[in-house]
Amino acid sequence: MxxxxxxxxxxxxxxxxxxxxxxxxxxxxxxxxTPTLTFDTEVDGHPAWHALTxxxxxxxxxxxxxxxxxxxxxxxxxxxxxxxxxxxxxxxxxxxxxxxxxxxxxxxxxxxxxxxxxxxxxxxxxxxxxxxxxxxxxxxxxxxxxxxxxxxxxxxxxxxxxxxxxxxxxxxxxxxxxxxxxxxxxxxxxxxxxxxxxxxxRLSLPKGQGLDRMLGALPSAHAATVIAVNLALANRAQLAVLSRQSGTHVLDSIESWKPQSVLGFAATWSELAGEDLSTRDLDSVRIWWNTGDCAHEAHIRKLIAVGSRESVTAQGRVHRPGSFFVDGLGSSEMGHSQFFITHTPDTKRYGRCIGKPHAFSDVAVVDDDGEKLGTGQVGQLAINAPTLSLGYWNDSVTTYRTRRDGYFLTGDLVYRDEDGYYYHVDRAVDAVDLGDGHKLYTMLCEERVLADCADVLECTVVAVPTDEGRVVTSVLLMLDPRADQDADRTAEVLAALEPHVARTVERVVVVSPDRIPLGATGKVRKFLLRKRFLDGELLGKESSARQVAA
The missing domain is CATH 3.40.50.980 (Rossmann fold)
Incomplete structure (x- = not known):
């Protein structure tokens, strides 16, 4: 063969x-x-971590x-x-x-x-x-x-x-x-x-680095796992499928199974970034491969500081410390990440940059009327690609509501810079119009807080319009356990935000992770947080709350 x-x-x-x-x-x-799939549980008499031929x-x-x-x-x-x-x-x-x-x-x-x-x-x-x-x-x-x-x-x-x-x-x-x-x-x-x-x-391109031995730290019911399974089979590669995606389980699996690449979602990278990675044996990892929501710079930098990679230089291939992180943006409906950007310890393009489109993807940024927008203008991401799903099972209303002129309307807000790179700023349902030409993008706020506040491991920003026509923003912080949990971080957080956004912040609260409602894949359910805030559950009653602005 x-x-x-x-x-x-x-x-x-x-x-x-x-x-x-x-x-x-x-x-x-x-x-x-040849070995193919490995599971972390026993299968029909084959022990856990036995590679099935x-x-x-x-x-x-x-x-x-x-x-x-x-x-x-x-x-x-x-x-x-x-x-x-x-x-x-x-x-x-x-x-x-x-x-x-x-x-x-x-x-x-x-x-x-x-x-x-x-x-x-x-x-x-x-x-x-x-x-x-x-x-x-x-x-x-x-x-x-x-x-x-x-x-x-x-x-x-x-x-x-x-x-x-x-x-x-x-x-x-x-x-x-x-x-x-x-x-x-x-x-x-x-x-x-x-x-x-x-x-x-991918089969039509040269086989990528790190593809021979992959660890799937993805929800096993997700489209991403279906893709990973078939990618591994078609490339005669090995894939280990994890049943749990918690940071500790992923790190333990890396140390024992020695993958070249690790596939996961942003929620897993957040958990890994909260661990002391210097105490772990992660030298086998060449690539962290993200899909779904794009990842945060603060988490990416911690991951690419460990592992190792091959680089092509004038002297040939050399082995260097530090790994690759391949980021992008995708969803179940998109069928695959539509963008890609590769980070190393030497790269500097962040700020929720999701990279450039794959060759198979026709990408547009459109306004509320479906008209295409130009460079630097924020609008909804629209995708036309062979990877797109057929629609929603038994729900033609939602299927056709999200299709326009051959494009799938993703619900993501993005813009394109002059170099052709795309940046993700928020989900359309979470962004708020502040008036006077200003918008509040919650995910972009989270990116800035995480990048500028070293003790913050995770951040959730929720903006709620009030009946009085004001916008009230809450910044919820999860801190490094080694940090001072009682220190007032209000000034640091406000300095990370744009002035028009900072003026809306009513509270900066240190919370326990169990106070943040998550979906099955680890995404924050912001609509539920907004409902709780509107119902009076403001978290500001806690002793750690910092009232910022009226």
Whole structure:
């Protein structure tokens, strides 16, 4: 097998997509003994952290496909998957797509009441759930049938599995969901080709540094994990899938498994940045690979200070201390990060810079009327790319509300500079118009506070318009445990903000992380914070509150 030729052949195969990468590789019959996926839990007698070969992975998937087929699962059946372990999410996804069914992967941390309503709206034919999740669903009034506990599916006879389903490019192949920060998560429908489009692009390029051994510190029910699994398989690379994305678990896994690259979301980088990384063995890491929301400079700088990387110089390839951080911006609906920028200890372009668009992405910045804006003008990000989802399952109203002139309206506010770099300033639902041509962008405020206030590990800014026509802003700080928890940081925080924003700040409060409501993927639920503030739960009653301005 010539790896270079195989990557080119896979890139050129129009039949290939996220529904059949595994079965296509098995049909090729090469590299059956090469390691593929590793899970942090036991799988059908294989211990945790055992690397499944391609043949072993194919057998484990076929056994589950056989069991599901015997339970009556048919092609095009939507099946909800609500489980704890990454192995159960990934193997259920692979088995259901082998049958041509449509797995609807649900983050295990979604509240049971939301999960029950979400599954009801899916009109799923059944649910794959482990005991804790099934008990929670039952208590929440779920009426959808339990198909199986994932632990039982591995007992199926792989030889009895039906032939792999033949997927077509625009067919729905997997459903993932949005973060649910503004309410019930939305069911995002991906096609066979949409989630593979960025992988196909990468297969046409030279194989990237750090791609041979990847640690997936991503929520296992997310579209990003589906992409990571198929990226690893198509590149004959190893991927370890974590069931938990907490900072300590990720660091422990890096030390024991020695990945070259780590894939994660901004919430995980925040937790890692709060650890003393100098005490950890992170030398194997060359690349931190971010997706979803763009990451904060304060967190990136701590990560790129550790690990090591290869650089090309006039003297050839040299090994240097410090790692790469690949940032961008994506979402379930976008199907893949649409931008990229690479940070090293030597780079200086930050300020929520998300980089430049990938070659496959047509990017526009538009106003409220859908008209394209020019350089330096903040507007809504609009994307037209082959990675885009088909829309929202059983929700054509929301699907068409977010599409305009061939573009998907992301809900993100961005601008482009004269060099063609894009910058993310906020979500449209969180920004506030202050009048006189001034806007308050909460995420940009958080970026500035984190960059300028060394003792602050995480920051949440919430702006609430009042009935009197004022805007009241609260700055919520989570501090380094080693810092003085009682020091007044008001002046430092206000100095980091633009004057028109600082004038709206009513309180700077040091809070415990458990006071900040988070979605299943770790995003702050600002709409819920705004509601709490409007209902009178201002956090300013705490002794650490600093009243700033009337």
């Amino acid at each position: 010539n790896p270079k030729n195989e990557r080119a052949e896979l890139a050129a195969d129009p039949r290939l997509g996220v529904g059949n990468v595994l079965t296509t590789l098995l049909e090729r019959g090469t590299g059956l003994d 391609l043949a072993e992975l194919g057998e484990r998937v076929a056994s589950r496909a056989s069991a599901l087929h015997a339970l009556g699962v048919q092609p095009r059946d939507p099946v909800a998957v609500w489980v704890t372990d990454g192995a159960d999410q990934v193997l259920s996804y692979l088995a259901l797509t082998r049958l041509g069914a449509i797995p609807a992967l649900i983050n295990g941390r979604v509240p049971a009441e939301q999960a029950a309503e979400y599954i009801k709206r899916l009109r799923a034919v059944g649910v794959i759930a482990d005991t804790p999740h099934w008990d929670a669903l039952s208590a929440a009034g779920n009426t959808t049938e339990l198909l199986a506990d994932p632990a039982e599916l591995g007992k199926g006879d792989p030889a009895a599995a039906p032939r792999p389903y033949r997927h077509h490019g625009n067919e729905p192949v997997v459903i993932t969901h949005s973060s649910g920060t503004t309410g019930l998560p939305k069911a995002v429908t991906h096609s066979h080709h949409s989630l593979f489009a960025a992988i196909r692009h």
